[in-house]
Amino acid sequence: MFHASKISFTMMSLVHETLYGMLRDPRPALIAAGVKPGQRVLEVGCGPGFFTLAAAQIVGANGHVLALDLNPYAVKHVRAKVAREEVQNVELMVADAAHTKLADQRFDLVLLFGFAHPVGSLAQIWQELHRLLVPGGTLAIEGRHQPPSELFQHQGRQGRVVQYAKVA
Numbered sequence: 001m002f003h004a005s006k007i008s009f010t011m012m013s014l015v016h017e018t019l020y021g022m023l024r025d026p027r028p029a030l031i032a033a034g035v036k037p038g039q040r041v042l043e044v045g046c047g048p049g050f051f052t053l054a055a056a057q058i059v060g061a062n063g064h065v066l067a068l069d070l071n072p073y074a075v076k077h078v079r080a081k082v083a084r085e086e087v088q089n090v091e092l093m094v095a096d097a098a099h100t101k102l103a104d105q106r107f108d109l110v111l112l113f114g115f116a117h118p119v120g121s122l123a124q125i126w127q128e129l130h131r132l133l134v135p136g137g138t139l140a141i142e143g144r145h146q147p148p149s150e151l152f153q154h155q156g157r158q159g160r161v162v163q164y165a166k167v168a
Contacts (some may be wrong), residue, residue, distance in 0.1 A: 005071050012070045013016075026054040027114065032158035033140030039108040042132060043067040043116045043127040045123075049078035055111070056082075056090045060117060063071045066107070071117055098124035113142040126151055133166040140164075 030051060035041060046052050046067035056065045067074050067090060075094045078082045083089045095101070098120050110129050118125055122145070129139055130151045139152050142161045152164035 018150060025027075027050045027058070029142055029159070029161055030055050030058055030111075032161035033111055033113075033142070034109055034138050034163055035111075038062040039064075041065045041109045041111060042107040042129075042139055043111045043113070044129070045069055045112070046078055046091065046092070047071075047074050047083050047114060049074075051111065051113055052078055052090060053081060053085060053087060056087050059089065064089050064091065066091045066093065066102075068093045068097065068100065068130060096120060098128050099110055100128060100132065102132055104131055105137075107132050107137060108134055109138045109140060110137065111140050111147065113140075115141075115143055115145065123148075130166060135166065135168060137166045138163055139166065 035055055035058045037058065040057050040063065041055055041059055043055060043065060043096055046069045049067065052065060052067045059065060064165055067078055069149065071080075072094045075092050079092050097118065110133060112129070126147050129147075133139065137154070139147060140161055140163050141147070150166055153167050155163040155165050157163070
């Protein structure tokens, strides 16, 4: 497991930080997702943190970003970036997206960006994200996944980002 996790993270980091960093600004996707000042944002599968620091800047001092990833190398890497930049409104945790053990209705917005290969049951992940969102909260997806309509209602699309509202 050690080698697989480290190799997987190294490859992901190469693509997301090196290639994306040269070609892409994370802010437009975050704005399309609905990230706003003062929000409580959950970033699921943060990887090397391509979106994390930009999301923290947008939500500002009155907002908060919790970035989680199943890979401990990813979390360690992002934690170092957060410390280096002295960012105060980011929390990081190693967690399974289907079983976070976080409090109910804690987040205004959940970001599911670049979440290509979920580990475990995607049905359980949708249930967990629904549980974590406040009533009327938003799930923003950049990628190929579509959540079940009984949990999330399609709200719109801007570029590659699709927004869904939590169904009561």
